[in-house]
């Protein structure tokens with residue numbers, strides 16, 4: 001299928017230095033939908049996946065702070081809530097942008113579950129940053145009083161809470177969405193799928209699926225979606241224009257068009273940080289090795305040119 005999967009970063013949906021209000025989320029989304037509409041106008045299938053780190057962290061905090069009055073919901077339920085709120089935002093903001101470029105497509109949000117292994121070692125080693133950035137002083141208090149595990153993000157100058165992030169194994173709603181695209185509806189609908197990498201669930205012995213307390217990496221989850229749907233392009237949209245080697249050091253160098261082998265080499269040498277750029281590159285490598293044709297990492301202002309092969313860090317196999 002000539003379609004494209006665009007994976008929007010949680011930080012492309014909500015500015016890290018921002019206030020975190022809903023109005024701000026709408027403003028960010030309005031700045032994003034124009035280029036998505038342009039891609040749809042080219043006639044190809046467009047599927048949207050998205051992150052939820054900032055959003056699920058906010059819900060976790062709201063639930064903790066409100067727990068004296070209303071019982072807190074488990075993390076898988078909060079994951080479903082973030083898919084709902086972000087899907088709703090795309091459903092609200094994308095159609096007017098589609099109409100402006102004369103495209104008649106409807107947005108369809110699919111609450112998505114992703115299977116993970118119950119014995120994934122990630123459950124004992126939280127690596128996924130969620131919620132907002134905290135100062136040194138705030139972090140000290142939260143670690144002590146709430147028992148949070150936190151990590152300092154040097155590039156963005158703040159502390160963030162970490163939660164377990166098991167590896168995605170299977171996207172449970174994948175077969176249904178694939179049938180939708182195969183029946184030709186891919187050019188009539190814009191599916192919004194696998195938000196936050198999908199709600200993490202484990203398969204019990206009786207065959208039932210049960211949610212777990214974790215947040216899947218959205219890039220690895222999105223890669224599974226792109227492979228499951230057989231799309232030919234996978235675009236990871238984040239808050240930097242691409243991937244760099246020697247990131248944050250004086251010798252820093254931003255990567256443009258690279259070969260699969262070059263990207264594999266940089267990844268193997270540990271150029272891309274765990275929990276942020278690392279999973280994006282890994283997600284792309286998985287996609288390309290499984291038959292994907294084009295992979296790009298870029299930001300919203302460069303997305304159209306990156307898809308055209310003129311910007312971003314990119315690999316094309318053809």
Ligand code: ADP
Nearest residue numbers: 009010011155238243244247271272273276277
């Ligand atoms: P998203 O919400 O889009 O998934 P992440 O915070 O997970 O965003 O990943 C993007 C961040 O990765 C960038 O803002 C940057 O600080 C960080 N990063 C780590 N290593 C690199 C690298 N080698 N090149 C570029 N950015 C990097």
Ligand code: MG
Nearest residue numbers: 009051275276
């Ligand atoms: Mg991320």
